[in-house]
Amino acid sequence: MTMKIGITCYPTVGGSGVVATELGKLLAEKGHEIHFISSGLPFRLNKMYHNIYYHQVEVNSYSVFQYPPYDLALASKIAEVIKREKLDILHVHYAIPHAVCAILAKQMAGTEVKIVTTLHGTDITVLGYDPSLNDLIKFGIEKSDAVTAVSNALVEQTIEVINPDKTIETVYNFIDERVYQKTDSKHLRQEYGILDHEKVVIHVSNFRGVKRVQDVVASFAKIQQVVPAKLLLVGDGPEMTPVCKLVSKLGLDDHVLFLGKQDKLEELYSLSDLLLLLSEKESFGLVLLEAMACGVPCIGTNIGGIPEVIIDGETGYICEFGNVDEVAEKSIQLLTDSARHQAFSEAAMSLVESSFRSETIMEEYLAIYRRLLDK
Ligand code: GMT
Numbered sequence: 001m002t003m004k005i006g007i008t009c010y011p012t013v014g015g016s017g018v019v020a021t022e023l024g025k026l027l028a029e030k031g032h033e034i035h036f037i038s039s040g041l042p043f044r045l046n047k048m049y050h051n052i053y054y055h056q057v058e059v060n061s062y063s064v065f066q067y068p069p070y071d072l073a074l075a076s077k078i079a080e081v082i083k084r085e086k087l088d089i090l091h092v093h094y095a096i097p098h099a100v101c102a103i104l105a106k107q108m109a110g111t112e113v114k115i116v117t118t119l120h121g122t123d124i125t126v127l128g129y130d131p132s133l134n135d136l137i138k139f140g141i142e143k144s145d146a147v148t149a150v151s152n153a154l155v156e157q158t159i160e161v162i163n164p165d166k167t168i169e170t171v172y173n174f175i176d177e178r179v180y181q182k183t184d185s186k187h188l189r190q191e192y193g194i195l196d197h198e199k200v201v202i203h204v205s206n207f208r209g210v211k212r213v214q215d216v217v218a219s220f221a222k223i224q225q226v227v228p229a230k231l232l233l234v235g236d237g238p239e240m241t242p243v244c245k246l247v248s249k250l251g252l253d254d255h256v257l258f259l260g261k262q263d264k265l266e267e268l269y270s271l272s273d274l275l276l277l278l279s280e281k282e283s284f285g286l287v288l289l290e291a292m293a294c295g296v297p298c299i300g301t302n303i304g305g306i307p308e309v310i311i312d313g314e315t316g317y318i319c320e321f322g323n324v325d326e327v328a329e330k331s332i333q334l335l336t337d338s339a340r341h342q343a344f345s346e347a348a349m350s351l352v353e354s355s356f357r358s359e360t361i362m363e364e365y366l367a368i369y370r371r372l373l374d375k
Helices: 014-029 069-087 095-109 133-143 154-162 186-191 213-226 240-248 265-270 286-293 324-335 338-357 359-373
Strands: 004-008 033-038 053-057 087-091 114-121 146-149 169-170 199-203 227-232 257-258 274-277 299-302 316-319
Touching: 004 014, 004 069, 004 095, 014 033, 014 053, 014 087, 014 286, 014 359, 053 069, 053 146, 069 095, 069 169, 087 095, 087 359, 095 114, 095 133, 095 199, 095 265, 095 324, 146 359, 154 169, 169 240, 199 213, 199 286, 213 227, 213 240, 213 274, 213 324, 227 265, 240 257, 257 316, 274 286, 274 324, 286 299, 286 338, 299 324, 316 324, 324 338
Parallel strands: 004 033, 004 087, 033 053, 087 114, 114 146, 146 169, 199 227, 199 274, 227 257, 274 299, 299 316
Antiparallel strands: none
């Protein structure tokens, strides 16, 4: 049975928007009708699909409002789409504000549309600790028909922080394997001025404080004392200025390349030897999967869902949060032992195939949708 599925996510660059969009594309390829409802065209929706529709949420900022009412405009648009398109399922990403908007929209539409909410992290790991929002998040979770989280760690943290009267199922993230695979990008090494004997360490994030990019730079400073290497910093965000200052302070200007936001990440991963993700909060870490699919071993912190994505000692290493000495030591071990590096690289690619296959994960979501509609 084909379904009509509404999807609401943050359309901007970020793992949750990527996963929501990729899921919509896969479901459309299986014949389901997909309706994206959001404030901007999801950025990965870069191809024409006859069965994917996009409904833009317009927020008017009348002078009587101190703040433009995005949440109400979203709820109103979702309600309109539920009714007009006769949606079976509404899959929203993030409890706040999207699940709450979905619940209001369902009441407005007066239909039996089923709401599936996926938790991605920040709504729990940051907003969940705000007492003024805790009850609202609980409401969004409990009134959804099904709730998923992107790692077991996030399920546990949601129970601990929010304690909802609701089962939360883990459905891991996935990537588009057709895009993320090892490609020949040797020409880029030359273009970036990376010497033949140099190793390449990469970090990709939105440079928020929780990503601890300074720890990446501090670890790299120690790595390059032993192993000739370049660090690629990909992305942009609030911590960019302090990170640039630290790079100069540590005398690393000639060793660090600030690449800003980039599109063809698979080409950058393909020329990299190691990815560092040293976050303070990370419910999954989608960049780990992207890098691993391109054969790049990863080193991450023992935080949130990271240990569910990296198998310590097999596809990379897990280090204590904030321990840059340990990160540097493990990185040097890996970068100076080519047999071990090769084994980790192969194990990383196999893990993505065996545990995070897009088809399998899409089927897990479909099984949830079907279960709700069969009830
Ligand atoms: O990490 C971010 O700052 C972006 C955020 C998002 O909304 O995309 O990422 C969250 O969702 C991703 C997709 O599920 C996860 O891979 C990230 O780990 C998660 N970020 C955090 O938990 C900090």
